Amino acid sequence: MDISEVIKKPEYAFLQTNPRLGNNIMFLCFGGSHAYGTNTSDSDIDIRGCAFNSKADLLGMSNFEQVLDNPTDTVIYGFNKLVGLLVNMNPNTIELLGCKPEHYVFASPVAHELIANKELFLSKKAIASFGGYAMQQLRRLQSAIARDALGPKEKEQHLLNAMRRAMMSFESKYAKFDEGCVKLYIDKSNQEDVETEIFMDASLTHYPLRDYKSMWAEFNEIVKVYGKLNHRNNKKDNEHLNKHAQHLIRLYLMVFDILERGEIITYRADDLELLSTIRDGEFLNEDGTYRSEFFELVDEYEKHFEYAAKNTDLPAKPNMRKIEEFVMSVNERVVLSRLR
Numbered sequence: 001m002d003i004s005e006v007i008k009k010p011e012y013a014f015l016q017t018n019p020r021l022g023n024n025i026m027f028l029c030f031g032g033s034h035a036y037g038t039n040t041s042d043s044d045i046d047i048r049g050c051a052f053n054s055k056a057d058l059l060g061m062s063n064f065e066q067v068l069d070n071p072t073d074t075v076i077y078g079f080n081k082l083v084g085l086l087v088n089m090n091p092n093t094i095e096l097l098g099c100k101p102e103h104y105v106f107a108s109p110v111a112h113e114l115i116a117n118k119e120l121f122l123s124k125k126a127i128a129s130f131g132g133y134a135m136q137q138l139r140r141l142q143s144a145i146a147r148d149a150l151g152p153k154e155k156e157q158h159l160l161n162a163m164r165r166a167m168m169s170f171e172s173k174y175a176k177f178d179e180g181c182v183k184l185y186i187d188k189s190n191q192e193d194v195e196t197e198i199f200m201d202a203s204l205t206h207y208p209l210r211d212y213k214s215m216w217a218e219f220n221e222i223v224k225v226y227g228k229l230n231h232r233n234n235k236k237d238n239e240h241l242n243k244h245a246q247h248l249i250r251l252y253l254m255v256f257d258i259l260e261r262g263e264i265i266t267y268r269a270d271d272l273e274l275l276s277t278i279r280d281g282e283f284l285n286e287d288g289t290y291r292s293e294f295f296e297l298v299d300e301y302e303k304h305f306e307y308a309a310k311n312t313d314l315p316a317k318p319n320m321r322k323i324e325e326f327v328m329s330v331n332e333r334v335v336l337s338r339l340r
Contacts, residue, residue, distance in 0.1 A: 003030055003105040006045055011072050020067055021076060026050040027111035029096060030103040031075070036250060037267045038275050047074040048096055050082045050111070058331050083327055086121040087318050089129040089258075091251060094121065098264030110330055117326060122262055123318040127309045128169035130255040153196055156186055159223070160198050161302060166218050168309055172316070174211035177204055238284055245294065246278040252301040259308040 007015060007028065016022050032046035033039035056062035057078070064078040077085070077093065085093040097118040107115070163184055182202050189197040204212065253271050257263045268275060277283075283294040 003028070003034075003047075003103060007047065007105060012047070012074070014067075014069055015074075015076075018067055020054075020064055020078075021051055024051045024054065025076070025106060025108075026052055026079060026114075027107040028076075028105045029099045029107075031096070032073075035095065035099055035103055035266050036275075037269060037272050038246060038250070038279060040279075044073060047072065049074075049076040050079055050096075050114075051076050052110075052334050053079050053331065055335055058335055079330065080327070083323065087125075087320070087323065089121065089123065089125040089318075091130055091254075094126075094129075094258075094264060095254070095266045097121075098266040100267045103267070110333075113326070113330075117322075118264055119262060120319045120323050120326070122258060122264075122314055124309075124312060124314050124316050125172060125318070126255055126258045126314070127312075128172045130251060130258075131165050131168050131305060131309065152194075153186075156196060156198060160184060160186055161299075162222050163198070163219055165302075166222060168306070170215055174215055175208045177207060238281060241290075242279050242281050242284060245283065245290070246275050248298065249278060249301065250275055252305060256304060256308055259305075259312040259314065262314065 006012070014021070015025070015028070026049070028047060028049040029035065030046065031048035033043045034045060035048075051064075051067070053064055054062060057064050057080075065081040066078060067076040068074070082093060082096075086097070097115050104111070167182065167184070181204055182200065184198060184200050186196050187199050189195060191197065250268060250271070253268060254265065257265045278294075283291045285291060
C-alpha cells in the first residue's frame with residue numbers, strides 16, 4: 001500500500017488544514033500492522049508523524065504536544081513531545097525511527113537528521129519501557145489468554161513472572177538495592193484452599209521509604225489486575241486474541257534487536273512467517289484457549305529478554321548532551337525560520 005495515496009483521501013484533509021500541521025509537518029509514516037508488515041487486507045490504517053513546535057510554543061505561551069484524529073487513527077506528535085518520549089524509549093514512538101524508507105510519506109531534512117541520529121536515544125531505559133510498561137501490559141493480556149488454558153500452579157507462575165519483570169525496571173526508577181535483598185518465589189501455601197502461592201523475602205536497610213512505597217504499589221497493581229483478569233467471564237473474540245498474542249511476540253523481537261544490536265527494526269521481514277502464524281490462529285485451540293507451545297515460546301522469550309537485559313552494551317541513560325544540542329539546533333532554526 002502506498003501511504004502517499006492514502007493521505008490524499010478526503011478524511012485526511014486535516015493534515016493540511018490544521019494550523020499545527022501543514023507546512024509544519026516534519027515527517028509522516030505508517031504505524032501499526034502496515035509498519036510491521038503484519039497487515040492483511042482488512043487491517044486498519046494507522047498514520048503517525050511529527051510536527052515542529054512553533055515560535056509561539058518555543059518563545060511564548062502556547063503549548064503543543066500532539067494532534068489526535070480518532071476517525072483516521074492518526075497521531076502527530078509535537079517535536080519536543082516526541083523527543084521526550086524517545087528519551088524514555090517509549091515503544092510506541094521509538095519504532096517511528098526504524099520504519100522502512102518507503103513507509104515515510106514525507107520526511108524533511110530535519111527528519112532525516114533525527115533518524116540518522118536515532119542511536120542517541122538508545123539506552124537501558126528500554127528494559128523499563130519494554131519490560132516494565134509494554135511487556136507488563138501485554139503480560140496482562142497474555143494472562144487473560146492463559147486463564148482458561150492453565151491450572152492454578154501455572155497461573156501463579158505467570159503472575160510471578162510478571163512481578164519479576166516489574167522488578168527488572170526498578171533499578172532505573174528507584175534507589176538501588178543489592179541483588180537478593182528482595183526475593184520472590186513460589187512455595188507451599190498455608191491457606192487451606194490454595195496449594196501454592198507467591199512469597200517474598202525482603203531485607204532492606206536505610207532504604208528510601210517513598211521508593212519502597214512505589215515498588216509496593218507496582219506489585220499491588222499487578223496482583224490486582226491479574227485478579228480481575230482471573231475472574232472475567234467474557235472472552236475476547238479469536239481474532240482479537242490472536243492480534244494481542246502476535247503483538248506480544250513482536251515486541252519481544254523488537255527489544256531483542258535494541259538490547260543486543262542497538263538497532264530499531266520496525267518492519268519485521270525476518271519474522272513475518274512466525275507472526276503471521278500467530279495472527280492466523282495456528283496456536284489457538286477450538287475451545288478458544290491457546291496451545292502449550294505458545295506459552296513455551298513466551299517463556300523462552302522471557303528468558304532471552306532477561307539475558308539480553310543483563311548483558312546489553314547500551315548505556316544506562318541516553319546521550320542527553322547530544323540530544324539537547326540537536327533539539328536546540330532544530331528549535332533555533334524554527335525561531336529563525338531557517339528550516340526551508
